Amino acid sequence: MSDTATQTPTKLQLLELLAAIGTAQWREFAAAAAQHGLTSTQARVLAQLDGPVPMRGLATLLVCDASNVTGIVDRLEARELVRREPDRADRRVKNVVATDAGREVIRRVREEMQAMHGALDTLDETESATLYALLGRLRPSMEKA
Template sequence: MTAPAASSAQPPAAAPPHVPSRNDLLESLAVIAGAQWRDFAAAAAHQGLTSMQAKLLGQLVRPLPMRELAALLGCDASNVTGIVDRLEAQGLARREADPHDRRVKRVIATPEGKETIRRVRADMHVMHSALSALDDEERAALYRLVERMRPALDV
């Protein structure tokens, strides 16, 4: 009895993975960004803030000049003045003179303001649920990719 002849047929090659275009990625990111913004606004309202008040408060990881806040928020400096006035009235932020140029006013989150924005982010149930759909390895990979993109966004 002879051994069967070896087959010369190669197993079929796996199809190359679909590589999404930049437009495909932008569309997906737009959906995520829209959901994130709606969730953020709802969580801000739960804390008694407008979405713009919470957005401004979230930018205050360090003291920022009013003009820089206006640029970050994409609004006029006079709008920032009104938002900061309301945050100050709630004890969530305060103004101080810049130590290098006393004509410039910087905005600082108070300890209560920092705790409030922490609660807003903790209250974002839609986004927390979406992120929970990822396992630890996927969340780590997503984090690395997002952090890799950040420098190009000037944030």
């Protein structure tokens, strides 16, 4: 019955599909994080920590109040997944850095997000490129006030 094939979808259908995929992706991430005893917020923070990031920077990335970050980093630090380091240029600033344990944990979380990986494998090169290009056109519209 369902031919998702060549029919022209309505805008609503597309939106719903995007929402469904977004939700599924998020749940997968949360589940992978939970397997390592992390909340999704904590995993999200760890995922940002390629290098040192000041508290304020994290708040900006997470789009939340700075005082919120204090608590999140407190809990990560208590588990030694993260460390606060003083900034040499500005003594007000504390830079958050992932510890080895922290890097390892987030690496595993990423590794376990495989359901979507599997689905992506069914796309050939042309399809991947097409999808990427079309999705890319959806993204820019979202930088907003």
